[in-house]
Amino acid sequence: MTETLFNQILQAQVKCKDCEDRRANIRVxxxxxxxxxxxxxxxxxxxxxxxxxxxxxxxxxxxxxxxxSLKVQQGLLVDFSAFPQKFIDLLHQCIQEQDKDNPRFLLQFLSSTPVLDHTPAHLNIVETNAFKHLTHLSLKLLHGTDVEIKKYLAICLTCVKAQTKYQQQSEQQRRELESLHQKNIEQ
Amino acid sequence: MTETLFNQILQAQVKCKDCEDRRANIRVxxxxxxxxxxxxxxxxxxxxxxxxxxxxxxxxxxxxxxxxSLKVQQGLLVDFSAFPQKFIDLLHQCIQEQDKDNPRFLLQFLSSTPVLDHTPAHLNIVETNAFKHLTHLSLKLLHGTDVEIKKYLAICLTCVKAQTKYQQQSEQQRRELESLHQKNIEQ
Incomplete structure (x- = not known):
């Protein structure tokens, strides 16, 4: 069973090695x-x-x-069941600040290579105060394998097709209702 | 020229490898x-x-x-001249919280060995929120060499001797004043 806890587009600061930082929209x-x-x-x-x-x-x-391991490594004080909500709370803090020039909470997507290739990347949630950058969470993500990307694209395609079909059906229903309404007026 | 910016006893959480954490007073x-x-x-x-x-x-x-290097490594946003005051501000936050059972700001003294021996140790200033421990500053300190300890003890000894001498002089003056006062009464 899969439960979706969060699915949103966020603005992130993308930092690659030897490249200028840029802002980009990513879906988390x-x-x-x-x-x-x-x-x-x-x-x-x-x-x-x-x-x-x-x-x-x-x-x-x-x-x-x-x-x-993550808990010890990052000094977390919550358990596995409470972690997702705390992570989501931090993402919401990033969303609230993402249009500001100097956001207090910032989502970072970091790669140790010049381009976002198949090497691992880090998703960081960073607070900036007058003294320093404070990393609240740093997650190491692996680039999807061909099999994973294939599976993900198949799901996306299914969703888009279902959406298109739904829109077509809605349009069809709207036309039928209009036609019925027109006939009623004419009678 | 040496300018003393801070010199105080603080309560620190001492953490050694495989040992129970303890609170101890250290002079920073x-x-x-x-x-x-x-x-x-x-x-x-x-x-x-x-x-x-x-x-x-x-x-x-x-x-x-x-x-x-420290600035890059710890994501600091202040320069060398502003750093001491920010460091002192953080120490004051620790002092304010040091008598609490669950201090928000805590000074930690960490050793990777079971006892505080001649290996390096870390002085950390850690904020604890509902989600995690956030390290605001982590400084790696080296154990003093014999020469450094000798020099430090010589300074301490000089200070204590000066203090004792001052106390003796004050006591002497107090006695002389008392004696003078007594004579005035008797006349």
């Missing part, structure tokens, strides 16, 4: 995947995509065990 | 050393000592060049 999606066969297991899936670039896909799957 | 001193011969040069000296343990001495000397 957070999903909770539960399986109970063979064992009860929960994974948090963080996915970064770009609605304009179909090949842009970065993934991070955090299991309950992985989370323990 | 921050000095600005200026030399103009052969070149104009400023060094910020951070010294951690323990008024009870004469051999406890950790040092960090930050030159203007060193500061550039």
């Amino acid at each position: 999606s957070i999903e909770l995947k539960s399986t109970s066969n063979p064992v009860h297991k929960k994974d948090l899936v963080v996915r970064i995509t770009d609605d304009i670039d179909p090949y842009f896909l970065y993934n991070l799957v955090i299991s309950e065990e992985d989370f323990q | 001193s921050i000095e600005l050393k200026s030399t103009s011969n052969p070149v104009h040069k400023k060094d910020l000296v951070v010294r951690i000592t323990d008024d009870i343990d004469p051999y406890f001495l950790y040092n960090l000397v930050i030159s203007e060049e060193d500061f550039q």
